[in-house]
Each structure stands twice: as structure tokens, then as C-alpha cells.
Amino acid sequence: MSSINTSRLSEKLERIIDFRVGERASKRCPIILQGDASCPATDGTQIFLPRREGHFVSERDNEISIADSTAHEGDHIREYETYFGAEVEVLREQKANLSREFHQRNYAELKENPALAGWIDNIVKDRRIDDQRREQLPGVRRHYEEVLAPAAEYLRPSVKGMSELDSFREQYLQKSLIGRVVEPVPEKHATLLEEVVSITLTADSITRDKEVVSRIYQLLKENFDIHQPISRLPPMLGTGDHSQPSSGQPQQGYGKEVKPREGREGKEKKPKKLDEGKGKLYKPNKNKEDASGNNKRDKDDENIGRNEKDRASIYQQAEKDYGIRIHVVEPQFTSEMAQREESFRDRYAGEIESMKRIFRQLQLKHYGEKRDFQGQELSYEDYMQSELESRVTGIKGTGRYFKRDTQNEQRPAWAVLADITPSTEQYKILEQIRAGLFINAEALGVTDWPMGLFGFSNNVLYVINDFPDRYSPTSSNKIMTLKREDSGGTYLGSPLRTVGSLLKRQTEHPKGITIITDGEDQNLDDAKAAMREVYDQKMYPFLVVIGRKFEKYARSLTEDIGSDHYTVIDRDKVYELPNEMFRLFKTFGIAR
């Protein structure tokens, strides 16, 4: 089985866009690569393609399949350009979604179920453009007959167990796009199906779509209860998504005016993945209580109270164990603090935004999806059956043969420990450390990874944000408020051990501690030993030293655990901190 990387074919695919849409069309209609499992789609300007294609055994079949999908979406764009004429430039300047614009102009009166109207429109358009392309291009027809059609049939779902409307929709899709129905059509709907398909065949140009779609919609309205929300059908191979009206955006969920299907709340498109970022995996039954709504807040309040009590006892224990005082920083919502925060936000807006984007992508890429892991119990029956079928048909199966789908449990937990000792007060280093803490926290805050923010000075650990707390405006206010309330003295050892003990309690993996400091420690040996201890407990300490002249301290502090555990940032380049952080993430396999 071989899947191909779409980006490798980008130049060839651009040629196809030029070929189908018009000369230099690839410049105005760029290809946007989406997730591996996404469906080809278009918004009338951009073409969205999956990053990888791997439905077929042969690499060439996969390549032709993605090429044909590009041609298909290109044909949609050509039709929209024909329909809107000169207006298309104006709409594109306004960044309008041409597909949505078409729907709004033509199907606004089909109010009972606009999603259904959009879905019919999709079928009508796809049938027409695919037929035309196959007629014009013998190679496309051959590929369709030999490869796509058998695969499409194979991948269509059974209508058993579907509602009457869904079952009819599925069979209408099959008959229109594949040319035949896989399962027998119920007698009472056979004539209707023939009629609907024959109406579909009359849509020979985009200008006729409104009339054709309205007629089919009316027929469905007369024969089914169309007020029910339509459910998602799997996408038709090679022609994109048929689960919903063509919004032009891949998988946007339900349209605005359509209610979600039964069993789901309006605002809840997908089940929650994680329970408020506290590190436990989502359990489907857990949300049942949420539906009632009333008890939830009370329970949360109870939990908060209990958590605070738990936390206090943990702090007491840590104070006893490590001979340290733990001071929880209180927020100060004054105008001065707000001003200071605002100035930080303005100064580092670019860095924060770019890093937020990276972290957001990382989170989606690595930590959200369901995955099968090696080592889980394999369902041999499914596996053998799928292998046999794929050998006979040449069509790749889903690849999910494990008995249990799990969520990827790899979520990092991160601590940032900033040095606020008197040595940092010279040359405005403290201000830069605060900036570093702020940028770091803002960038990490976009994820739901547990994050701890701490300061230390003279055996006092200042808690800005502990791991169970979500990063919030209060946290950023505390960063601004952070001020030493002791006599000073740089002792990294105890604070690091304390943070390590708090981090160790987290179930997430991997665990890391970013230490932002100027590197001057009054008990270097103890600090070195603490570094080694947390490292031995499988927590990665990373030392970020601000100021080139402190490099020798950094080197000696990390010499026991490896030279790649520290980085030096020039005083005037503190904005490089998030990039450094990201580099460290990559180095240690947290982000790839």
C-alpha cells in the first residue's frame, strides 16, 4: 500500500488548474493542503486538497486520483466564474465564498431545510461536471471506470438502519454519481428515484441548477419529512464531501439554520476532547450530566474548593520537604498593571501571535486525533478480511483494525520558572525575564496543556499559575505584578525541586521545565544537583539564559545533563524566546 504526498505534485496539479480553469488560473486559485483525511473542496477561489492520498494500492492510481480531484474542483471554479461573470473579481476582493454566495442567491427560499438544498445542489453539480470531464478526456473516463467507480461503490455505506430520507439520499447519490445503486431500492421509492435522477440529468449548465434543485427539493418535500436535520453521509470518492451543503470549507459542521442531529446540543459540534484541560481523557458518558446543566456549576464549585484545599496541603508538604516558602502571587487589577500588560502585548504581538499559531497547529496535529497505536490488541478477523478484500479489489481499507480507538495520550505538561533575584534587577534583566515569561505563557496558553508559571528568589517560590489552573487574564496580570518580597539571593536548587515535585504529579507526558535566568547562582553545586534530579525523574529542564556573558554559568549548570539543555539569548533579543522554546520542543520530540 502506498500513499502519496500531495505537496510533491503541486506543480503538476497547478498545471491541471490552468488546463481546466484557464491560463494562469493556478495563480488566482491556489491549492491549500488540509489534513490527511480531508475531502477535496473549493470555495470558488481556493482548492482544498488532502495532504496525502492513499486509497489505492498503486502509487500511480493515487496520483491520478488526486489529479482528478483537482480537475473536479477546478471545474467547479470554472462554473462559478461563468455564473458570476465580471462580478467574480469584486466578490474575490471581498473575500467572499463563491459557493456560499451561489447558495444564498439561489436557494434562500428553500427555508425548511437549506442544508438539504445545498446537498442536492452538490450532487447536481458533481454529476454534471464529472460527466463532462469524462466525455472530454478519455483518460479520466478510463480511470473512473477501472479504478474510481469500483472503489466508490466499495466505500459507500449500507442503507440498512438509515432513516427513510437518508436511505433515499444515499441511493440518489449512488445512482447519480456512480450510475447504479448498490442495494435494492425500496419499491415505494423506486419511481421517485428514477424521476429525481432524470431531473438531475437535465441540469446541463450552472444556470439551470436553481430550477433543477428546487424541483428535486419539492419532490423530497412531498415524499419525506424534510424538516428533520440531514445526517452526514460519507464523501464520494474523488468528488468531495456530500455530508452537508457545499460551504466551500472542508467539514464546517452544520449550517447556521440547521439543527444538529439528535443527541447533540446546538453549540456542541463535536464531543469534548478533554475535560477542561486537566489532563484526563474524555469519557463519553461523562457529559450526560452536563445536559441537565443545573448540577454542573455546583459540582465545579465544589471541585474548585477541594482543589484549593488539595493544593494548600501539597504546598505545605513541599515547604517541609524542600525547605522553601511558597508564595501565591495575588493579582492587582490596577490601571498601571493593565498599562504594563498592554505595552508588553503591543511590543511582542507578532511573536506571540506566530507562536500561538504554531502551538495551535501542533496541538491539532499531535494531540487531538484518535489514533491506533501499535501494541494494542489487533482485531485479526477485521484485519484479515480487510487485507483479503484489498488484495482482490485493489482498494485500500481504512487501516483501523485495532480493537480500541484511543485518543493520543501524549500531551506535554510544562513549567516556566523565572529568576527574579536582585541580580536580575540590573540592566533591566528582570523586565526581560518578565517579558520572556509573558511571551512564553501567552504562546503556551493557547493550548490546553497544563502549564505552571513560577518565579523564585531567595528560597521563595512565587506561584503565578499552577498546573490545574488555565492560563487566563488573571495569570497575565500576576506576571505583571510579580515582584520579589524577600531579601534576595539566587538559590535555584530548592525552587526547581519544588516545581519538579508539582510537575511530577501531572499525568501528562513529556514534562519540561523552562528556567529563565541570568545564570548566577549562589549555590551552583546544589543547582546542578537539582537539575540532575529532575532530569532523572524524566522531566526535561531547559535553561534559558538572558545575556551572552552568563553563558559560562549556563554551561556549567547543565554539564551533567547535556549541552543541548541550555540556550543563550542576547539581552536585546528577548523576543527570540518563543522561537527558542519551539526549537527545544522540536529537539526533544515534543513537536515535529
Added chain:
Amino acid sequence: MRCLDYLKHLGLRDKMAQYLVRTNKNEKKTYILRVGTPAEIAGVIYSDFNLNLGNRDISTEDIVNFLSNKSIARVELNQHGNVVAVKSKRKDLSAYTQNGEYKEEGIIIPHRKIAKNVLLSRPEYKALEEMGLTHAYFLGDRSSLSQVFCFEKDADISGVIYARELDDLSALKGLALVIAQRIEEQDFIFEFMRK
């Protein structure tokens, strides 16, 4: 400044024969020019190798004499494992294969395809950027060609062929290299159109 003028200082121009292959989108033709004073047309192909709907037989194109319109050679596209093959009197003059090999009369010729950024990193080729340099081929002693520089501007491509011998057959051999990338990029379209 014309690219040929610029390439003078490479010291090759006086020793070697130069040919220019240039497509013309508006005329839908490709010209093979023998560079000199004046330049002479060594051959014409009635295609700019840009595929559009309605193209006639896409698998072969004749190279014809400009004056007599008689076929002097033939270009085969995407056939028998070759991206481009130039044939004369039923013999393969040159071919660029789908594996990226370059053959002259059936023998694989060692060559290096140099990308634009690599070329532009060398000062002597810097000025070729504004002329639309895309890539170049450097060929070994076994070839009758020395270097082929390929350019692209708008929808037209051109290639300067440096041949070791003043022989139009060398230009025909170089043609395979000049148009190979254009044909490769349209690989899927050929596949779509193939009957």
C-alpha cells in the same frame, strides 16, 4: 541584454555551436534556431507543448523544415517510458526518460540537472535570473552537447543549447532536454487525454 550575449564570457560561445529552442504561445509553434548572424531557423514544430483542450494527437509532433515543411524528425511525448523522445529516420536521437535519465542514440549519458537557486548562487549566472532562468543541464564528454540552459517567461519556454559540433542533429537532441520539464509538469494532462 540577451542571454546569449551574456553567456559570451563563459568562453564557450566561440568554441561551440549554439542553438536556441523557443516556444511561442500565440503562434502555437516551437522554433529551433541556429544562432549566428543572422540566426537561421533549423526547424519548426506546430505546437508549443502546452496542452489545452482540443489539442490534436498529443503523443507525437513533427519537426519540419521551415521552408519546405517536410518532416526532418519527430518528437514523441510520454511514450515507452520516455517523457520526450526525439526520433529521426526511426532511430532514437535522444530521449529523456521518466526516471530522469538522458539518452543519446540509446546510450545513457551522465548529466546533472542544476536547479535555479544553485545556478544563481554562482556569480557568473546571477544575471540570468531576470531572463527567467529555471534550470540547466550539464552533460559529460560522452554527449555531443555541453550545456543546456532553460528559461521561462509567461507561458513560453526557451533553451540555449551548447553543442560540441555544428550539426543540427545536436539541436534536435537538446530539444528533448529543453521541453522535458514542460512535458513532465503536464504528466497528468497527458494521462487524462490519452485514449
